[in-house]
Amino acid sequence: MLKSSFLKAVAATALTVSTWASAHAVDLQFYFPVAVGGSAAETIQELTAEYVAQNPDVNIDAVYAGSYQDTVAKAITASRGGNPPQLSVILSVDMFTLIDEDLIVSFDDYLTSEEDKEWLNGFYQAFMENSQTDGKTYGIPFQRSTPVLYWNKEAFKEAGLDPDVAPATWDEMVEFGKKLTKKDDSGNVTQWGVRIPSSGFPYWLFQGLAIENGVILANSEGNQTNFDDPKAVEALQYLVDLSTKYEVMAPGIIEWGATPKAFFEGQTAMMWTSTGNLTNVRDNAPFEFGVAMLPEKVQRGAPTGGGNFYLFKGGSDEQNQAAVDFVKWITAPEQSAKWTMATGYVAPRPETWETETMKQYVEGFPAVLVARDQLQYAKAELSTYQNQRVTGIFNDALAAAITGTKTPEEALKEAQQQADAILTEYR
């Protein structure tokens, strides 16, 4: 930091032209969260530094802001305190909250040319669902993910299943699961068939089941939920049945964070979790594994997840334009490929997958394609106004059904009533 400003000072005195440039440089502040291990923070800092080096008329201060929750807290506090960042990466589901708080502006005012509109259409539609509302674009996809099914090929072989074929339907998942569930002599399960974690944010993976069963849990205006739709009830019944009726999944709430570990240790033969885990699984699974799309009921389906770029209120037009230019650059194929390889997030633009770097990466690790190909069936992650409260209610309902304190129907009906009470004022 000190060193770079020192260098800048030296350069400024040496060259009058650069004095002019740095005097007129646009200053941007950019908050980013980190939700993957390893060197994600460093990669963002490096990319930002590269951009600043190429564009001497912009200064970007990339600020690490903790987890997604911390980042949104920091951005809201700073905005209310009169010191908003120009850009921030925040969960795509926080879009309605940020609109409601009147903290963000849409990108459309700064994307006016035909070329710009073309660029906006270059993102996967599944990712844009969480980024647009009312015909306006508030988010630009950046670190996005989607859940997939991982399976242990050795366990499949042992159970007499074809190790190269993952279950393609709900029924197959149960059927395979029954063969894969192993018990010891005293009747204790040593290996479960499947593991769908339900701690913390159960709505996300449950949404996979709901979409597969043909129901969308919230509308794109963010003011209406369909929690008690009979198809949602059926999906939840299936999730509960996996433990109680079919006995292929451990009963009760299943820990999200411990799931990859349980998979590595052979406590489960299949798991549902984020594509963000790909690199982790590749590095740590002591057996051959496969990656597949989530199984279908009436159709394939999965939610998207992860974070978007948001443009904050309070910047000058010049700053906002510079921020938009930076977003365009960092989501461009070469940078996006670098980011995807460093983190495991799904590259949000088809053109990124056409780059040489990406092609080589895919060749060495074809599993990453599964997530990309699943995107055509993916839908928006559950997001509404008052998102924290509404998803909170929904999570509680799911937990109540999973632990057996309420039937799926009761739980979802109550959740729908509570969500309605909150959302009526936004209709």
Place this chain on the structure above:
Amino acid sequence: MNSMGQTFDRFLNTLAAWALALIWILPLAYAVWTAIHPAAYEARFELFAPLTYDNFVKAWEAAPFARYFLNTFILVTMILACQFFLCTLAAYAFARFEFPGRNVLFALVLLQLLVMPDILIVENYKTMRLLDLVDTIPAIALPYVASGFGIFLLRQTFKTIPKELDEAARIEGSSFLGVLWRVYIPLAKPTYLAYGLVSVSHHWNNFLWPLIVTNSVETRPVTVGLSVFSAIDSGIEWSVINAATLITSGPLLIAFLLFQRQFVQSFMRAGIK
């Protein structure tokens, strides 16, 4: 019979103490276990599992911890020094001086104990911005220096000090501040020690406010470094997290072990009065 009853009673006490101690130490023991073994042994407990210090190296390299430690050290020292100074003077005034509005003012100080600092984050941020202190260590410290708890604790301690000592010193010609310095502060040492421990450990562990009010490596404390490891999107590496946790809490743990007798005694004395 009576003595047998007593032995039994004692046995139960010891048993309960051991049980509580075990429950207390388990997370720490698990942290140590995972931190010194490769990731494969996170959930497998084999006595002769290979030892490694890789986790510590990995954790240390994941964030600029050296700088963060320096920042945290400056931060807790600054807060503690300011708290001692302000709370001592305020507590002395509340304990020994009659002035109009004293009770109302003291009630206001007590009221501060009821307010969660998190509620005030936006207001505090505005103040810091007004003072042009955003992204500095004093900005992290300032909202905490006038501690209601500290004032209350010291006032109670000062009140228990016999007035005769105060009067004797006054007769000897000591000024108000002289009495404070020579009589009150020395006699309140255990309270200072106990309060200092609570304050240091609280601010050592504080996370949200420092994260929000600072932006750069030069000002952020260790807890911000620790948060890099909460990687919910990609699977949690317990061994590295625990190594990092041990690194960041290590200095406090060591300090506590070294001074534990003094700490426990001062807590007891501060509490009994």
